[in-house]
Amino acid sequence: MAQRAQPISGTSGIVAGTCVVAAVLLAFVGIGLRAEPGTGLGPAEGQAIRFTVMQAALSALISVTLAVPLARALARREMPGRTLLVTLLGAPFILPVIVAVLGLLAIFGRKGWVNQVLDILDLPSLSIYGLHGVVLAHVFFNLPLATRLLLQGWQSIPAERFRLAAQLNLPPAMIWRTLEWPLIVRVLPGAAALIFVICLTSFAVALTLGGGPRATTIELAIFQAFRFDFDLSKAAMLSVVQLVLAGGAALLALWVIPAIPLTGGMDRPVQRWDARGGVQRLTDALVIALGAAFLLLPLLSVTLAGLVGLPLMPASVWQAAFVSLWVAALSVAVLLAVALPLAGWIAIRARGSAEAIGLLGLSASPLMIGTGWFILINPIADPVSLSLPVTAIVNALMALPFALRILVPGIREALAGHGRLCLSLGVTGWSAWRWLILPRALPQIGFAAGLTGALSIGDLGVIALFADPDRATLPLQMYRLMGAYQTDAAAGAALLLLMMALVIFWTCDRGARWYAKT
Amino acid sequence: MLRLEGLSIHQGSFDLAADLSVEQGRKVAVIGPSGSGKSTLLGALGGFVPVAAGQVLWQEIAITHAAPGARPIAMLFQDNNLFPHLSVAQNVGLGLRANLRLDAQDRARVAAALDRVGLEGMADRKPSALSGGQQSRAALARVLVQDKPLVLLDEPFAALGPALRQDMLDLVSALIRETGATLLMVTHAPEDVLRIADEVIFVDAGRAEAPTPAAEIMQNPPPALRAYLG
Numbered sequence: 055m056a057q058r059a060q061p062i063s064g065t066s067g068i069v070a071g072t073c074v075v076a077a078v079l080l081a082f083v084g085i086g087l088r089a090e091p092g093t094g095l096g097p098a099e100g101q102a103i104r105f106t107v108m109q110a111a112l113s114a115l116i117s118v119t120l121a122v123p124l125a126r127a128l129a130r131r132e133m134p135g136r137t138l139l140v141t142l143l144g145a146p147f148i149l150p151v152i153v154a155v156l157g158l159l160a161i162f163g164r165k166g167w168v169n170q171v172l173d174i175l176d177l178p179s180l181s182i183y184g185l186h187g188v189v190l191a192h193v194f195f196n197l198p199l200a201t202r203l204l205l206q207g208w209q210s211i212p213a214e215r216f217r218l219a220a221q222l223n224l225p226p227a228m229i230w231r232t233l234e235w236p237l238i239v240r241v242l243p244g245a246a247a248l249i250f251v252i253c254l255t256s257f258a259v260a261l262t263l264g265g266g267p268r269a270t271t272i273e274l275a276i277f278q279a280f281r282f283d284f285d286l287s288k289a290a291m292l293s294v295v296q297l298v299l300a301g302g303a304a305l306l307a308l309w310v311i312p313a314i315p316l317t318g319g320m321d322r323p324v325q326r327w328d329a330r331g332g333v334q335r336l337t338d339a340l341v342i343a344l345g346a347a348f349l350l351l352p353l354l355s356v357t358l359a360g361l362v363g364l365p366l367m368p369a370s371v372w373q374a375a376f377v378s379l380w381v382a383a384l385s386v387a388v389l390l391a392v393a394l395p396l397a398g399w400i401a402i403r404a405r406g407s408a409e410a411i412g413l414l415g416l417s418a419s420p421l422m423i424g425t426g427w428f429i430l431i432n433p434i435a436d437p438v439s440l441s442l443p444v445t446a447i448v449n450a451l452m453a454l455p456f457a458l459r460i461l462v463p464g465i466r467e468a469l470a471g472h473g474r475l476c477l478s479l480g481v482t483g484w485s486a487w488r489w490l491i492l493p494r495a496l497p498q499i500g501f502a503a504g505l506t507g508a509l510s511i512g513d514l515g516v517i518a519l520f521a522d523p524d525r526a527t528l529p530l531q532m533y534r535l536m537g538a539y540q541t542d543a544a545a546g547a548a549l550l551l552l553m554m555a556l557v558i559f560w561t562c563d564r565g566a567r568w569y570a571k572t
Numbered sequence: 573m574l575r576l577e578g579l580s581i582h583q584g585s586f587d588l589a590a591d592l593s594v595e596q597g598r599k600v601a602v603i604g605p606s607g608s609g610k611s612t613l614l615g616a617l618g619g620f621v622p623v624a625a626g627q628v629l630w631q632e633i634a635i636t637h638a639a640p641g642a643r644p645i646a647m648l649f650q651d652n653n654l655f656p657h658l659s660v661a662q663n664v665g666l667g668l669r670a671n672l673r674l675d676a677q678d679r680a681r682v683a684a685a686l687d688r689v690g691l692e693g694m695a696d697r698k699p700s701a702l703s704g705g706q707q708s709r710a711a712l713a714r715v716l717v718q719d720k721p722l723v724l725l726d727e728p729f730a731a732l733g734p735a736l737r738q739d740m741l742d743l744v745s746a747l748i749r750e751t752g753a754t755l756l757m758v759t760h761a762p763e764d765v766l767r768i769a770d771e772v773i774f775v776d777a778g779r780a781e782a783p784t785p786a787a788e789i790m791q792n793p794p795p796a797l798r799a800y801l802g
Contacts, residue, residue, distance in 0.1 A: 059620065059640065471652050474620055479718075480641025481670045489672060520628040570657070 060402040060469060061476035061486035061513070067399020070392045074100045077451065078418050081426025082297075088429050089290035098267060099288075102275040103295060105264075109185060109271065110253035113192035121200035121245070122238060124345045127338035128201070129208035137347055140205070143198040148505065149353075150512025151195070151258040152529045153548045156536070157352025158182065158191055158263075160359060187263035188271075192256065196249040197475040198349060203248075208234075246463070247306075254300045255419040258514040259277065262533065272296045276421045280519055286429055293422040300419055309403040334439060353552075360549020363542040371547045374531035375554065377442065378511050379457065381527055384446035385510035386503045389453055393502065396454075397461035398491065401469060420448050424516035441520030445527065449510035457502040465491055465499030500566020507558035512551060528554070574617075574722060574754060576780075579626035581609075581616050589610055590780035591626075592773065597723070599748060599755040600783055601630070605774035605800050610758045611650075613780050617756070618647045630722065646720040646753075648728035653711040654699040660686065660710045661695035664791075667714035685713040689743065697731040705736045709743070714749055723748065725757040737761075741768045755796045762801055765790060776800070 128140065146154070161167050162182045169179040182190065211233055219229055246497070260271040272292055279288040342376055431437045437444075468491050476486050492499070514529040523528055528551050535544035575593040588609040594600055602610045615621035617628060619640035623700050628636045646667070654663045664682045665674050674682070686695055689709040699707050713721055725744070729737045733760055744767050748755045756773075759765060765772060771783035776796050793801060 472655060474640075474649060475652055475655070477620070478618060478638040478645070478647045479666050479670060479714075480639075481666055482639075482641060485671045489658065489662075489666065490655065493655075 059477055061473050061482045061490065062469075063403060063483065064396050064399040064402060067393035067397075070395040071399065072450065074392060074396070074454065077447070078423065080430060081418065081423040083415075084429035085290040085293045085422070087290075088286045089294050090287055094294070095291055098270075099272075099275060099292060099295070101267060101297070102270045102272050102292075105185070105269060106254060106271040106273075109188045109192070109260075109264075110250045110256075112185075112189045113196060113253045113487060114249040116189065117193050117196040117200045117249050118242050118246045120197055120345075121204050122242075123195070123337075124199045125204035125208060125342045126234065127341045127345075129205055131335075131338050131342065133342075139342070140202075142349065143202050143205075146195045146198050148508035148509075148512070148555055149195075150529055150548075150551050150555055151191075151256075152262065152532055153356055153512065153552045153555075154194060154352060154512050155191055155259065155262045156359075156532075156548045157354075158187075158194060159357040159566070160355035161352050162187075162190060167351070183263055184266070184269040184403045187265075188256075188259055188269060191259040191263055192249075192253045194349070194352070195259075196252065197345075200245045200249060203245045204238070204241055207237045210426075211237060247303075251300065251304050254303055255296070257419075257421060257518075260456070260530075261514070261518070262536070264561075271351040272299065273419055273421050276425060277518060280421075280425060280428075286425075289425050290429065291375035293419075293425050296419050296422050325384075356545065356548050356552060359545035360552070363544070363546030364549060365546070366542045367550070369544040370526070371528070371531055371543065371550065374528045374547075375550055376528045377526065377530040378551075378554070381442050381449070381517075382507045382511040384443065385449040385453070386507045386557075386562075389457055389506045390499070390503060392450065393454055393457040393461055394487075394499070397458055397465050398487075400458065400462050401465040403493055418451075420452060420513075420515040421519060423448055423451065424519045428519065437520055438522050438525065441517060441525050444520065445513070445515075445517045446510065448516045449513050450506060452513075453502075453506040453509050455515065456505055460498050460502045460505070461495065464495035468494035479493045495565045496570040500564075500570075503566070504559040504562030507562055508555040510560055512555045573631065574756075575627075575632070577629060579616065579628065580624045581612060581621060582624045583621070586612070587778050588775075588780065589778060592728040592780060594754060594756070594771070594773075594783055596754055597752055598770050598783070599712050599745070599759065599768055600771045600773055601786065602756060602758045602773045602775060602780075603760070603762075603765060604796075607632060608775045609776050609778070609780070611726050612773060614724045614756060614758060617643075617722075618645055618724055619643055623682050643722075643724045645724055646678035646715045646718040647724040648711050648715065648726065650730055653728055654707060656699050658697050660691065660702070660713075663699070663710055663712045664677040664717055667718040677678065682713075685716040686710075688716060688762075689746075691715045698750065704707070704732055708732065708736075708740050710712055712740070712743060712747060716751070719751065721753050723753050723755045725755070727740075727758050727760070730760075737764070738767065744768065762790060777781040 128136065139171050157184060159166060162180060164179070164181070166182070172179050176209070182185070191499045208398055216231055219233065224232065255273055255274040256271065257277070260269070260274040261277065264270060264274060272295055276289050276292045276296065279292060385468075424444065428437045431440060431444075472494070473486075474491055476482065476490050481489055511527075512529060513532060517525075517527050518533075521527075528535065528547060532547040532551060535547060573596055574594055576590040579590040579690070585652040586609065590613060590739065602613065604610050612621055616623055619635075619638060623636055627634050630644050640647075654660075655666075658666075661679075661682050662672060664685055665672055668674065668678050668681065683695065686692060689712050691706060691709050691713060694702065694706065694710075699710065702710065711728060723744075729740045732740065741764060742754070744757075755768075757764075757768070765786055768784040772786050772789050772790070773783050774781045774794075774797050789797065
């Protein structure tokens, strides 16, 4: 059929898309004003580029390698708590990075649980700082993602194949060769590429666990050039490097990156007849236990330490929590204002190259955009006074690709079901949004809003560039407490931050679904 | 009068031509084999299927390229005739005001329409709390408040049982008589034709034939229709 009539037009979506592109382009302009090619890139910056690529490659490699046995075990075992564990694999999406870092420090840090055991056994202790720590934290965040991607692949193997394999009485090695290995070859490169791109632009992990000449990422180098030397030219040059590196990698990876599984549907294991041997059971149980411990112990330690630390928090933490709350609220508002029209526009197009606009947010790093805007704002106004709105907007940009992935299918479905009815009643434009799309896509809208709110409230990025002591968000305040060795107060702040992220996500997601039902 | 002047529709390898007119106030059944293009014809009238050539004229005014909502047409589809998240009253109200800003007079009209179709007291229910027949009644109440001179039914009652379907056809028949609208209705069942229609448009082999009086054509069907009726 020729282009089908739709009750909504793409105009507002095109406007929103233009705003997004303009926001990123403006940052480029700002950077272009100060970047002087050929200057500012010394051996230290070369080292930062090498380190960035290396830690991202290692993180990707280790995450996907460990994900194979974990996903395999989860795919073929039915056990109590499996559903909960699979759900928890989605938690790193909304877990504030700095909270996870604190948890990892409690387990793997100098006085952490692991080192205490090593001490008792008279073994040399581990260090979590530097390359080890950065990779460890990235694996912590991305192992669950890789596992979910693989699990999704495993679940795409039709149950009949397993029945056939059981009927033919194939030994484990043949099941591996005929069913599992082809799947891994199909899913793993994409998962590795996605994790590589994510780790290239990671900032908060490098800030807290990296540092020094041997463990500085480009993103961190931008921050240091900006914050410590106030060398805008160097920061701009590094931003260009970051753009080329991360943007290039994102473009290359676009072909292999799989759809990101954000929602459930993975809690039902396919009935299996293979892998019933005792050794296999034992290894699977061990793998799942280790995986669960690796992911859950840091969170457990944060919770325990946080309970002790909560009463010890200075008033500044509560103030920062309040600031964070409104940054998150603003961020959600900006996201919805941009993502809804954009998703509507993408949904009424046949198939979309327009979705690439959302990916701008992934390839353009937050600190790069922050630097660009700082350079532009600086001559006109005091950037520090605008630090919170800028943070909120950048957070919304970062959440945009995920939000579009969530919203577009919901809007498409609403239009496919009732678009024709709207047209025949003349319910078009704003009325179609009000009476069809918003109510029908409410669960997706709530999910996207919750995700954005949680991402924003836990984000430690642009705010670190701009902020002064009066304008800290909770993650930044927590980072300052950690830097000042106020460990207990920091733990309290971490628990508060964790609770806030979870509550925001839960309120938006469940609230919207509940409202949609009544 | 509805006039289709040299109308021609192309959809991939499917073609449909129509050159016919329907007098005002007639009740016309559109019949023909599956895939012959009955729904396509109604879709083109409703503005959902693009017209390749020719004109659709209502009272000698061309509406060929008008937006669906701007045509003098109220239409019911095979399914999804109600918004599941809106109440019955809101669903009906959308037929009056596309932005649902209803004043007291509008609300009274909605209530009267619901009374007329036998849904008194159900205004605040969601469609999921209604039976299949009641959902059809709610959709018909909306057709009533839309008050358009041309009503198109693309088998909205296909999912109902025979007794319920006949109830609905009787209700449609009564409503059309009261409003004086023109009805075009796709159907598969010969007994429906005799129950409600004055005239029949037979669609087959890429053509929609001109309307023929229903009693006549059903008693003495041409060969193609005879083959279809069996």
